[in-house]
Amino acid sequence: FVKFTLNGKFAQATKGTTIIEACRTNDVFVPTLCYHPNLSVNEECNLCLVETDRTQRLSRACSTIIQEGMEIVTNSENVVNSVKHNLAMILAEHPKECTTCESNNRCELQDLVYRFGVMDKFPRKQREYIPKDYSSPSLIRDMNKCIKCYRCVKACSELQGMDILTIGPDGIPMTPKNKEIYTTKCINCGACSFYCPVGAITENSQVREVSNLLKNKNGKTIVFQTAPATRVAISEEFGMEPGDISTGKMVAAIRKLGGDVVFDTNFTADLTIMEEGSELLDRIKNGGTLPMFTSCCPGWINLVEKDYPDFIPNLSSCRSPQGMMSSLIKNYWAERMGIKPEDVVVVSIMPCTAKKDEAVRDQLKTEQGLQETDYVLTTRELAKLIKLNKVKFASLKESEYNNPLGESTGAAVIFGNTGGVMEAALRTAYEIALEKPMPTLNYTPVRGFKGIKEATVDFGGIDLKVAVIHQASNIHEYMEKLKNGEVGHHFVEFMICKGGCIGGGGEPKSKTSDYLEKRMKGIYKIDDDFKIRKSHENEAVKQIYEQFFEHPLSHKSHHLLHTHYKD
Numbered sequence: 001f002v003k004f005t006l007n008g009k010f011a012q013a014t015k016g017t018t019i020i021e022a023c024r025t026n027d028v029f030v031p032t033l034c035y036h037p038n039l040s041v042n043e044e045c046n047l048c049l050v051e052t053d054r055t056q057r058l059s060r061a062c063s064t065i066i067q068e069g070m071e072i073v074t075n076s077e078n079v080v081n082s083v084k085h086n087l088a089m090i091l092a093e094h095p096k097e098c099t100t101c102e103s104n105n106r107c108e109l110q111d112l113v114y115r116f117g118v119m120d121k122f123p124r125k126q127r128e129y130i131p132k133d134y135s136s137p138s139l140i141r142d143m144n145k146c147i148k149c150y151r152c153v154k155a156c157s158e159l160q161g162m163d164i165l166t167i168g169p170d171g172i173p174m175t176p177k178n179k180e181i182y183t184t185k186c187i188n189c190g191a192c193s194f195y196c197p198v199g200a201i202t203e204n205s206q207v208r209e210v211s212n213l214l215k216n217k218n219g220k221t222i223v224f225q226t227a228p229a230t231r232v233a234i235s236e237e238f239g240m241e242p243g244d245i246s247t248g249k250m251v252a253a254i255r256k257l258g259g260d261v262v263f264d265t266n267f268t269a270d271l272t273i274m275e276e277g278s279e280l281l282d283r284i285k286n287g288g289t290l291p292m293f294t295s296c297c298p299g300w301i302n303l304v305e306k307d308y309p310d311f312i313p314n315l316s317s318c319r320s321p322q323g324m325m326s327s328l329i330k331n332y333w334a335e336r337m338g339i340k341p342e343d344v345v346v347v348s349i350m351p352c353t354a355k356k357d358e359a360v361r362d363q364l365k366t367e368q369g370l371q372e373t374d375y376v377l378t379t380r381e382l383a384k385l386i387k388l389n390k391v392k393f394a395s396l397k398e399s400e401y402n403n404p405l406g407e408s409t410g411a412a413v414i415f416g417n418t419g420g421v422m423e424a425a426l427r428t429a430y431e432i433a434l435e436k437p438m439p440t441l442n443y444t445p446v447r448g449f450k451g452i453k454e455a456t457v458d459f460g461g462i463d464l465k466v467a468v469i470h471q472a473s474n475i476h477e478y479m480e481k482l483k484n485g486e487v488g489h490h491f492v493e494f495m496i497c498k499g500g501c502i503g504g505g506g507e508p509k510s511k512t513s514d515y516l517e518k519r520m521k522g523i524y525k526i527d528d529d530f531k532i533r534k535s536h537e538n539e540a541v542k543q544i545y546e547q548f549f550e551h552p553l554s555h556k557s558h559h560l561l562h563t564h565y566k567d
């Protein structure tokens, strides 16, 4: 430990701690725009200034390690005036289009400008105009708003190993050869938008479209579906803790907004297990391509198609649960309800920006050419819609999903965590193959934050080797090993974001450092509290096979629940 004073109060921290981290643990506010605990230090914004001795010399809190006996001051007139000056300089270069900005009210620059009472006092420093990039269904880039913090560059390279964004000659992050982002190898994961503190890179929002639709339905039936990971994160937007379970409130909020029907993507997560588990057993029995890869994460699908096309045959042919649900709504449910598919609008609530890109895939259109998922709102966007409509989320009375596509199990909700698809698949495949349940349902070797998790399951004579990889940088590492024949598994789960969907690029931008752990716990708590924790025991899933699909991998299920990929 080192001992120091912080604004006159005695404090201590472990050796090697930076001043900014020590301030945060002690609840002392230090402004910053470029620092983020998940990224390496940038030293770009010059806002985290502190005094460390009795002289008025200023140090950056992000890169200064605490030394024994330091007298750290964060709130002197000297510090505050310097921060104000530097903020005003950033503001002078900023377009200040808050009224139309996607990040209005959730912008870190705006927050600091208000907090420090900064006036827009310097003459406007005009930058050369950079055309906005609307090419991606997932993201919008307006680099005129960039404050040069480089958090997007670091998220893309350090966390995702993608290196799509680099620092251009003018200091503004750019794509390879300045091409529109959708034409690059970008996988639409949205990590850049998650870490952008302002409105330079944002999700390609459909809040306005969905808001208008809900106000003027024009005879359409609006059907929502909500992904597993949304229910443990949306709470953060309404003053609750990460991991607080808000399933019922979220459904109630959607109904208040005017959603006619609310289904649960978890239902099709259970259905995915039936199809994907059967596909795996079939590949093992009949010499199909192994390892089989999960196919539910759209960032991962983009990565395989763009960087590892030789491995397309390894991908399960199952559509993602989002894709399966929208297909069921338009091709199965609508007919049963006597509604024309073209009169149904599907709005999907996802933790993920890449789901917006998945929704526009040609392979996921009805035979008549209708897009099956009409709109995808991220968890952040749903929260925005709820706030715009002044719905009091925290005090809403919980509501239930509609049936039959709203019924699910504990196995489905864990899809939101890294390792969850694997654990759910094992719970079912084991029981189908061995005709007895797994010795333990909580299969811990595939849980937790380790980047590459491996396990061997005794499948009655066969040692089933599985692996679970999350976060794109770890995926690159695994894929290189696979190419070199250094790993051999039967079944591998891939999720592009750290932690899985709970860490999706469209989730709330949490201010706490342990938000992923808390969301993960919330997901496992929902699973623990379910009476039914295996996908094949979902009564509504059983029914849909009895009444419609007949059995997994049937002709009908191939048609509506499976897909193919671009090569």
Ligand code: HC0
Pocket: 226, 227, 228, 229, 230, 265, 266, 268, 269, 272, 296, 297, 298, 320, 321, 322, 323, 350, 351, 352, 355, 415, 416, 421, 500, 501, 502, 504
């Ligand atoms: Fe996921 Fe999904 S679990 S990808 O992470 O499989 O986005 O939450 O909705 O589709 O169910 C995201 C989350 C989903 C899908 C499911 C899968």
Ligand code: SF4
Pocket: 139, 155, 156, 160, 162, 163, 164, 165, 185, 186, 187, 188, 189, 190, 191, 192, 193
């Ligand atoms: Fe990089 Fe992901 Fe952003 Fe694309 S979406 S630029 S891959 S961080």
